[in-house]
Amino acid sequence: MTPYLDPKSHLASLLEQALLQVAADSMPLIELDRPKQASHGDYACNVAMQLSKAMKRNPRELAQAVIAALPASTLLEKAEIAGPGFINLFLKPAAWQGLAAHALEQGAAFGGGNVGRGEKVQIEFVSANPTGPLHVGHGRGAAFGASLANVLKLAGYDVQREYYVNDAGRQMDILALSTWLRYLELCGELVAFPGNAYQGDYVKSMAAAIHALHQTRYQRTAIEVAQGVPDAGEDAEGHLDALIANAKRLLGPDYAYIHGYALEEQLGDTRNDLTEFGVTFDTWFSEKTLHESGLIDRAVEQMKQHGHVYEQNGALWFRSTAFGDEKDRVVRRENGIYTYFAADIAYHINKFERGFSRVLDVWGADHHGYIPRVKGALSAAGLDADRLTVALVQFAVLYRNGQKASMSTRSGQYVTLRELRGEVGNDAARFFYVLRKSEQHLDFDLDLAKSQSNDNPVYYIQYAHARICSVMNSWGGVERDLLDADSGLLREPQELALLRRLAEFPETVNAAARELSPHVIAYYLKDLAADLHGLYVACRFLDVDEPLKQARLLLIAATRRVLRDGLGVLGVSAPEKM
RNA sequence: GCCCCCGUAGCUCAGUGGAUAGAGCAUCCCCCUCCUAAGGGGAGGGUCACACGUUCGAUUCGUGUCGGGGGCACCA
Numbered sequence: 001m002t003p004y005l006d007p008k009s010h011l012a013s014l015l016e017q018a019l020l021q022v023a024a025d026s027m028p029l030i031e032l033d034r035p036k037q038a039s040h041g042d043y044a045c046n047v048a049m050q051l052s053k054a055m056k057r058n059p060r061e062l063a064q065a066v067i068a069a070l071p072a073s074t075l076l077e078k079a080e081i082a083g084p085g086f087i088n089l090f091l092k093p094a095a096w097q098g099l100a101a102h103a104l105e106q107g108a109a110f111g112g113g114n115v116g117r118g119e120k121v122q123i124e125f126v127s128a129n130p131t132g133p134l135h136v137g138h139g140r141g142a143a144f145g146a147s148l149a150n151v152l153k154l155a156g157y158d159v160q161r162e163y164y165v166n167d168a169g170r171q172m173d174i175l176a177l178s179t180w181l182r183y184l185e186l187c188g189e190l191v192a193f194p195g196n197a198y199q200g201d202y203v204k205s206m207a208a209a210i211h212a213l214h215q216t217r218y219q220r221t222a223i224e225v226a227q228g229v230p231d232a233g234e235d236a237e238g239h240l241d242a243l244i245a246n247a248k249r250l251l252g253p254d255y256a257y258i259h260g261y262a263l264e265e266q267l268g269d270t271r272n273d274l275t276e277f278g279v280t281f282d283t284w285f286s287e288k289t290l291h292e293s294g295l296i297d298r299a300v301e302q303m304k305q306h307g308h309v310y311e312q313n314g315a316l317w318f319r320s321t322a323f324g325d326e327k328d329r330v331v332r333r334e335n336g337i338y339t340y341f342a343a344d345i346a347y348h349i350n351k352f353e354r355g356f357s358r359v360l361d362v363w364g365a366d367h368h369g370y371i372p373r374v375k376g377a378l379s380a381a382g383l384d385a386d387r388l389t390v391a392l393v394q395f396a397v398l399y400r401n402g403q404k405a406s407m408s409t410r411s412g413q414y415v416t417l418r419e420l421r422g423e424v425g426n427d428a429a430r431f432f433y434v435l436r437k438s439e440q441h442l443d444f445d446l447d448l449a450k451s452q453s454n455d456n457p458v459y460y461i462q463y464a465h466a467r468i469c470s471v472m473n474s475w476g477g478v479e480r481d482l483l484d485a486d487s488g489l490l491r492e493p494q495e496l497a498l499l500r501r502l503a504e505f506p507e508t509v510n511a512a513a514r515e516l517s518p519h520v521i522a523y524y525l526k527d528l529a530a531d532l533h534g535l536y537v538a539c540r541f542l543d544v545d546e547p548l549k550q551a552r553l554l555l556i557a558a559t560r561r562v563l564r565d566g567l568g569v570l571g572v573s574a575p576e577k578m
Numbered sequence: 579g580c581c582c583c584c585g586u587a588g589c590u591c592a593g594u595g596g597a598u599a600g601a602g603c604a605u606c607c608c609c610c611u612c613c614u615a616a617g618g619g620g621a622g623g624g625u626c627a628c629a630c631g632u633u634c635g636a637u638u639c640g641u642g643u644c645g646g647g648g649g650c651a652c653c654a
Contacts, residue, residue: 037598046596053634083597084635129654169654237653315652326580328652333652340654368582369650394583395648436591439583441647443590455603456616463616471613523592526601537609537618578616 002138004102007095007503008032010075011043015087016068019047029533032089034504042095042500043086048085059085063176069140096499097487103502103558105483109563113510116156122351123149126274130266131175132200134273135414137364137572140396140442143433143571145362146279147518148391150569155513160356161281164347167263168287169340173244174198176259180247183258184206186349187219191226194243196236206265208247208256217367218258220250273418277426278571290346296338299381300331308380318345323376333576345377352383359387360516365394391516396433396442420444429438430571431458434518457526461567462575464529464536469576471541472553479557485550494535495555501531505562509569518570525566532559 015030032043055062056133056528063081070079081090103110125145128138145161153159166172178198184191186207210218225246232239248255267284274280288295300316303309308319309331316332318341331342351359357415367390375385421429435457436442471510472479490499508524511517541552564574 027648033594033596035597036594036600040597044597049596049634086597164654171654187623243635257612283610313652317652330652335652337652343654364648365583368648370583392582397647440591441584445590457602459616460602463614467617473615519592523601530601533617534619537615540613542613571606578614 004098005075005095007091007437008507009090010041010073011045011089011094014070014073015047015066017071019070020064021189022065023051023055026051027412029281030527035088040082040086042058042091043089044082045087045089046085046502048087062571063087066129087232093491093496094488096496096503097490099499099503099556100487100490100555100558101483101485103505104479104554104561107561108565111154111505111509111562111569113155113506113513115482115510115513116158116334118156118158119358120160120356121152121157121358121360122162122354123152123360124162124164124358124363125149126270126279127166128270129166129169129171129268130263131171131196132266134270134417136417136420137396138443139417139420139429140433141362141364141393142274142277142279143430144391144393144438144518147430147434148360148362148516148573150514151509151521154509154565154569155435157513160283162283162285163266164283165284165286165288166340167267168291170241170244172263174240175203175262176255177244177247179206179210179262180251180258181225181243182223183210183218184220184222186211186505187216189219189222189225191222194232194233194236194240196240200573202266202269206262209265210261215254218251218254224250248422250388277417277421278430285347287343287347289349290343291338295350296342296346299349300338300342302349302382303331303345303377306380306382318377318380320373320380323372323379325372325376329373341373341377344374348374348378348388349381349383349532352387357387358389361388361390363390363392365392368392371465381445389516393442396444423539427462427572428456428458431522434570435522437517437519457522458572459527460533461563461578462523462572463578464532465560465563465566465567465574466576466578467536468532468556468563471556472560473576475542475549475553481556482554485554486547487554488553489548489551492535492539494538495530495552496530497553498528498535498559501528502558502562503568519557521566521569525563525570528559528563528566532556532563 011032012030015032016027027049030045030047032045033179035041035044048059051057051062052059057089060081063085065088067079067081070076075092077090077092079090082088106112123145126134126138126142126147128134128141134142149159149161175198178193180194181191182204186191208235225243227246229242229246230238247258248554251258286403298310303318308322310317314334315330317328318331320329321327329341330339331345332338348359371390374390375388378385378388384476417429424432432444433442485514504524505528508520512520535556539552541556542549546554567574
């Protein structure tokens, strides 16, 4: 079997040799792209038009000169001048025929692009506060981040996935308080439950569990709890903070138990939910450890040494305006407590110190104003902020009965990721989440997603895979034996179209990695499935002459492999039967 | 007020500094004696929001305008 030669790089090298003769002085970048129309060849090159101005020559004339200088090649059928000066290159079928065996032989390595070069990359995503179940908004970040991590891995990066656990902030205190108040209700204490505390039933469940385990051990009287607390109607947040302060004072060391219980419970739930969704992490990084280990002090000190921190009104400020932010930011409040921002600075400095050449954060689009601040802080600490890339994911807006549904965790009125998965299935959920590019708002129509509709694109792709499996199972042979098939017999238009499509997979993976856009994989798979279905209807596989049968089975075996790997990147299963 | 995203077919959305701008859904017409019809083939449907600029060439890049969504805490 002749070794497979990538047609694109082959053509690029032919053109380069030709250009050395025609335009050695002003070698342009050689661009080869796939024309939309088959009549324009397999690849088109616009180099003549780019050169025409510098060389003061008519582009069509230049193109003619380039074509005349092209070295002989067994793979090139012909080269034509077209339109204003395109060079359209037509390849012989032989250029593609070897692809099937090549792809099958390479296996998982076939999709492996080359942009990554083993570079260490960290991707942090989801990182939702562990204060309640994940909702459908978190689901998009989870699906996007996990798919992107897979894309990067396939493209040759050394990827680490991390979840930042906000276990130290006010939100956790509110959850602990909410749980305790529900617990007090079970103890028979008449305490008003604040409207801005966590309303969800899971809070009551945790309270009931604590009550069952410890009975009235954490009971305090309603009067003590409400002591000195401002009226909720006048100052709702102050009301909450005063209740938290009372809880800490009244419970003493026991407060840590309630807090810890709620945290473990919710984090465990989140972890299970994500694992079931096919989303896993290598590390779970605790915000609390930043406070305890003194990393925040160190981070602020580091910025101070570079002269970017000052004191005003008793608070410590970071001069972020010096780094393009619109106003300076507080890092340590008047009350001596560090802000969330300060912890985040320490966290990002820590990420850099862990040896990643690139750090990727996946954030909700509402955090966009936060980017200059964090980047500025990294610069202020003397680090290269360009190593941090923030991928913003727009909101997934949920529609129920044609109406927007609320997704606030505190109000308790949201559709959980778990509910969504249960209703539409993991495959459809994962696929739909990444079908839109991340900058695009995602309208998730629950009713539509719930209805088991047949026009579902994920089924279309899975069906292509199942169809191949069906043929392969009827055949019953060993896949590896097909590698010796005579692929020169693959001449039908549908066969060649499929071969060309398969050849695009590695460059598609590279593009998806470069653009941080897993959705291009989804669109590629739709195209690949369409080519397979086209072939399936046009050609028979099993009841043809043995050599042709082998060649066609080789082709669909390679296609199956790419379908499976591609779906795997998106976290979608590739069923053998449907 | 400032900042971010979006504006492409009736709908939901891809896409590209190039040659006739695509897909799915919806509408209409055709294709199972045959390895899965959850499939295939065809038809209709467009001022790529608008204006100006950069360019040999702009739907793509830049600026502005209009429209939709989101964000601008000593919250996290």
